[in-house]
Ligand SMILES: Nc1ncnc2c1ncn2[C@@H]1O[C@H](COP(=O)(O)OP(=O)(O)OP(=O)(O)O)[C@@H](O)[C@H]1O
């Protein structure tokens with residue numbers, strides 16, 4: 001194992017042979033069902049990467065629940081649910097939502113009686129109309145394009161056990177906030193919060209979204225690889241937009257494919273890569289675990305905070 005004062009550094013080979021199956025066991029059928037739910041993730045990945053990951057999370061979740069229970073007794077406070085909150089940060093198109101969905105499924109499968117919810121901070125982007133007004137439409141995803149006050153209020157509400165808290169919906173298909181549509185978060189046991197800005201320090205707030213996290217991940221990959229995944233996803237979005245004039249990506253179905261990809265590449269370079277280098281990458285070492293992916297989304301290394 002490589003040496004670091006802050007992190008345990010595991011190569012895939014070390015990680016997959018961790019002695020984790022004992023405290024977090026799943027049947028073969030459960031494991032197969034998990035990989036079948038997600039086209040991107042093989043049974044091998046579920047076994048070698050995600051089960052050890054979930055079993056480590058299980059240690060932290062159990063100790064959190066015990067601590068909460070003891071505190072409630074000691075402080076004589078009413079039985080209010082404070083969910084265990086997991087943050088997931090990383091570049092645009094690095095695979096945060098894929099990891100988030102998988103964790104949600106594994107945890108929900110394992111803790112059968114618990115509610116495991118997932119939100120994305122995309123819902124806290126300002127609508128395009130406001131981005132236009134502010135003249136920052138080409139800065140979507142940068143810190144100033146989010147209503148951070150609203151995100152932090154949301155985090156505080158959920159963590160303090162408030163019922164029925166709303167999250168606005170963002171759609172990649174319309175490339176905007178969907179007017180009047182919300183996701184309802186109602187006292188979950190575990191909440192996963194996925195987004196490029198989850199570990200960022202907002203300029204005008206005294207607290208950070210990450211103050212509410214009990215555990216956080218950063219999904220890491222070389223920018224050249226992420227660019228490929230961004231362009232592949234762009235291709236998928238354009239293909240799905242075919243015949244749907246309301247879809248933002250429909251405009252690229254009429255133009256030459258090479259021209260469309262040139263456009264996407266310039267958006268990657270001018271917007272998402274800049275955002276990655278200036279605002280997202282600097283948050284990497286704030287995470288409790290860093291998941292490093294190489295070509296074809298292959299996870300080759302995992303760093304886990306020691307303290
Ligand atoms: N483990 C994986 N194996 C194969 N493909 C993957 C994997 N994870 C993600 N992908 C693909 O990479 C692309 C980006 O993934 P995803 O949408 O999860 O990224 P994201 O980080 O949530 O992006 P954004 O911040 O823009 O919403 C998608 O096309 C997805 O299908």
Ligand SMILES: CC(C)(CO)[C@@H](O)C(=O)NCCC(=O)O
Nearest residue numbers: 092122140141142196267271272
């Ligand atoms: C919504 C975000 C910011 C994050 O998911 C991203 O997918 C995005 O739309 N970025 C803006 C530039 C672009 O169109 O890729």
